[in-house]
Amino acid sequence: MASSVVSASKNKAARSTSPPPLSDFGALQLAGDAFHALADTMPQIVWSTLPDGSHDYYNARWYEFTGVPIGSTDGEGWAALFHPEDQPNAWAKWRHSLETGEPYEVEYRLRHHSGEYRWMIGRASPIYNGQGTIQRWIGTCTDVDDQKAIALQNEILSQELSHRIKNIFAIISGLVSLSARAEPALSSLAKELLGRISALGRAHEFVRPHTEKSRPIVGDGHFSALLEQIFIAYHAYSEGRITVSGSEIPVDSKAATPVALVFHELATNAIKYGSLSSDKGTVSIKVNQSDEFAQIIWREEGDSCREPQAMAAGFGTRLIDMAVRQQLGGDYTRRWSDKGLRMEVKIPLKRLRAS
Structure with missing residues (x-):
């Protein structure tokens, strides 16, 4: 919460009895009994600060949760209530919000009156006047432990x-x-x-x-990173003869299995029958993305090769057909030339993207 990372408050009471200037409409509203009554009925901790980040109000939930006397957390008194490991990040994000006016959100551990630390999400948004100037910040703390x-x-x-x-x-x-x-x-x-x-x-x-x-070992959850895991077992990949380029599309756990089967099968066939059967042959995979579909173009370049008759209707072809059309809800076309196979796979993005 921003109260974990604010400047020392000049107001020593949780609810100031001194009315704000009448020209400050935002402060006038917040200082009223109606606002305090409303904030005290909320299950969340509610707080507010001046434009410079100085706290001038905490609702009753703050004092109930922390167990500290009213007014004791003004100034820098709040600092002792936050876990030391979480303070630097909270400070950095709060200062950024004060400088830019961007909404504030951070997770941190706050010390309960029992002595244990509980995880909180602190959020704050600025309140502007008619001239577009920040009048104050309103924030909440939500217990998510x-x-x-x-x-x-x-x-x-x-x-x-x-x-x-x-x-x-x-x-x-x-x-x-x-x-x-x-x-x-x-x-x-x-x-x-x-x-x-x-x-x-x-x-x-x-x-x-x-x-x-373990996460850095396998890379991020994108299509190209998954293909890398599939091709890493092939010498042609380490030799730079299998390349992947194009859009980065998230892949979830349901899509990963059929994708792995399809491109493992294509790579194996390229080694047995296609361009990779030659030491100089290459395979390039280009991943394109539109609003609704992912388009993957598999292109082989190598010595003269023709589609083997056995492969045309073999198990591998049936496996690719099942994976692309049935499991991924997509479609594909393939064409053989003297240089090798060119295959275009089209898959709905909603069947690929990580949820």
Whole structure:
């Protein structure tokens, strides 16, 4: 709250009995008994400051919550009630609001009269006069400690569930590998299946709940960052022969799985049949965005290559069709030339964007 970060108040009482100048309409309104009565009935802490940020009013909720005597938090008395770690950020944001007139919002921990610290959201907005000059600031403090505790508990549960899902991917991969060793005739099929499982695992790692330590490893939640996670397993990507450019579009957990399957399949086919089967071949992926759709253009450049007959109606094609058209609600076209495959995928943004 801004009361955590304001200049020393010149008013020593919570409710001044001295009327403000009649020319100051805003101050006149705020000093009235009607305003004080209304503020005291609110469940939130309510406060106001002068244009320079000096506090001149706290409602009854402030004193009930903190347990301090009326007037004792004027001046710099409020400072002792805020968690020391939260004061610098609150000060910086409050000074910015005072300088720019922008609304103020910050989270911080406020000491309850029991001695514990509880999380608050402090908000404030300026009140202007007819000439566009700030007359004062009106602010509130809302207790969100219980909500933050629930959110933290949910985050821990989500991370535990994600960890178990990750273990399931590892178990499935292990079972496929064991089966392939027992039946050498299935080794080719097992290799393809392991590739798809690996792509799903990387997609899950990309969208799973992260801590501050793990998040930088997988990057942000955008389309290009997801493609990077899919392609990172291919030497052609580290060699710079697979490139991604264009718009940054958020991708949520529902969309990540079909996207991973589609582009893993395209990359695998490019290595087996297309441009990446040559050491000099390249693949470029361009991501464009309109008001309603994402357009992804896959373009291969390499030595002379033709679409294999087996690929035209194979499992990979059916997988791409299912992922794009059924799961993502989009469509695609593809065309082969002497240089390789050119494929255009169109997906509704609402099916991609993180919620």
